[in-house]
Amino acid sequence: MSRDNFFKGAAVLSIAGILVKILGAVYRIPLSNIIGDEGMGYYQTAYPFYQLLLTLSTSGFPVAIAKIVSEKRALGDYRSAYKVFKIASLGLLIGGILSSLFIALGAEYIVESVGNRNAYYSLIALVPALLFVPVMSSFRGFFQGRKTMIPTAISQIVEQLVRVVVGLSLTVVLLNKGVSIAAGGASFGGSAGAIAGMLAIVFIYLKYKGSIKDEIRLSTVNNEYGVSRIVKDLLLIAIPITIGSAIVPIMDTIDTALIFQRLQVIGYSEKVANDLYGQLKGNAQTLINLPMVFSVSIAMSLVPAISDAYARKSRGEIKELISSGIRMTLLIGLPAALGLFVLAEPVIRLLYFTRSAETIESTGRILAVLSFSVIFLTLVQTLTAMLQGIGKTFVPVRNLAIGAVAKVILTYLLTAIPEINIRGAAISTVITYAIASLLDLYSIVNITRLKLDYKTIIFKPLISAIGMALVVKLGYYIVSGFAGNTIATLAGVLAGVIAYGVLLVVTGTLNKEDYSLLPMGDKIAKKLEKFKILK
DSSP states (O other): OOHHHHHHHHHHHHHHHHHHHHHHHHHHHHHHHHHHHHHHHHHHHHHHHHHHHHIIIIIHHHHHHHHHHHHHHHTTOHHHHHHHHHHHHHHHHHHHHHHHHHHHHHHHHHHHHTTOGGGHHHHHTTHHHHHHHHHHHHHHHHHHHTTOOHHHHHHHHHHHHHHHHHHHHHHHHHGGGOHHHHHHHHHHHHHHHHHHHHHHHHHHHHHHHHHHHHHHHTOOOOOOOOHHHHHHHHHHHHHHHHHHHHHHHHHHHHHHHHHHHHHHHTTOOHHHHHHHHIIIIIIIHHHHHTTHHHHHHHHHHHHHHHHHHHHTTOHHHHHHHHHHHHHHHHHHHHHHHHHHHHTHHHHHHHHOTTSOHHHHHHHHHHHHHHTTHHHHHHHHHHHHHHHHHTTOOHHHHHHHHHHHHHHHHHHHHHTTSTTTTTHHHHHHHHHHHHHHHHHHHHHHHHHHTOOOOHIIIIIHHHHHHHHHHHHHHHHHHHHHTTSOHHHHHHHHHHHHHHHHHHHHHHTTOSOHHHHTTSTTHHHHHHHHHHTTOOO
16 A cells, blocks of 8 residues: 555545544533533443453454455455455454443443442443444454445444434433433443444445455465464454553543542542543543544554555555654644643533533643643554554553553542542543653664654644644634634634644645645645745
8 A cells, every 4th residue: 555545545534533523522512411420420431341342352353354454465365365354253243242241241240349330321231332343343344454444434424423313312312210321321322323333334345245256256376374374363463452452441441440439538429529530531531532533544544554565575665654654643633732732621611511610610621631642642543553564563562551550550649639639530641641652652663763754753743733722822812802712712723723734834844745635735735836835
């Protein structure tokens, strides 16, 4: 996969991801306004356990499928590529059955063990999702290995659309039965979405079935790729990725128990601790997740792209993809982080307008701290994909595990300090991903012997992002003098977008190749060259 094709794949997934995140915002923000911090606390208490089991049953295998399918196709062995998909699908189905049974039988014990019994309905409602998501992920991995990103994009949009419609509808209908049951209705939206997303991608697969069979007949490699060898190869890739992916939900699960425990140690009741947890995970974390759509899209495209180049031993292409991936990630992560930092409280006031002034102020302080995690979390996602692509799957696992140990220690210590309280969990999150991303960057540079152009990759985007943040803050301050918070916040964001675009051009952060990826980009580049703005 060439550099241009890599960006096209990332662009397709980014567009889908933007739509998914918009739908997610349409879901989370009104949901939070309907069921409040209390309901979001129940909803978010269930999520780490669901995410942990989902990670154990799915996370490593889609990447493993995409990687092996991409490598086999690069070598002309289409028959083996398809065989890998079939065997992996069966394994994921078994994993889905086991994880869904575990939650169905143990949900009551789990929520009692963390001291939040009313989260039961939110957890039990996710059982169907645990069954269907693994099956859906096998199809996504197969199509990504074929470098066909549209099926994944369509299934993501269908999944989220159904989740929003069903989740919000059930929340409103069930609200008169109690907040905890309404939160369970919101959770069931995830299960309904998983079923719909799976059906959508299966339908697309059936449309592709004829061309897949034709491709298999064109296979130029006749070596038998045995089942035991396929299982071994899948596990060699999937196990370390699964362990690495499981670290975050394990960390969140421990976080859930620690936060509730440590907040109650300093005098907060179970209800107040639940409300603060809802502010952190249900409100602030939701906004942090929005920029992730771009970094996830880059990461998903990088694995097959680098795997393809690695199979062909094209070191120059590998280095080019790594440099481009890091730079594009920072071009997204830096402005998103600094923008959220300078507009933390205004954004919370804009989106969660039903909250009290005290809650808005509290959530704004949490978001201001948590905003810096965007930079490091996006880098972790991209760098992990790069290391996976070159076969170093255990390296990011080790690095994230080191960060996770730091998080547990810092959450335990900081959350019990009355002046810091819930923000201690936010601080520990930032430090966790900072440690992991810096270790990943060191590893990728050391392994590939890549000489990074730090001026182009890091410093120019950073200068542009800082300039943008100043314009955002100034724009908000000026407009808020004669207009309300909504108009001032939107004006600040708009001013920041314009300023960032201008600064990227003025600082020379974007090069000619970048413009070729944009609509009418070549014409824009020629105009800028004419005025000696683009060099």
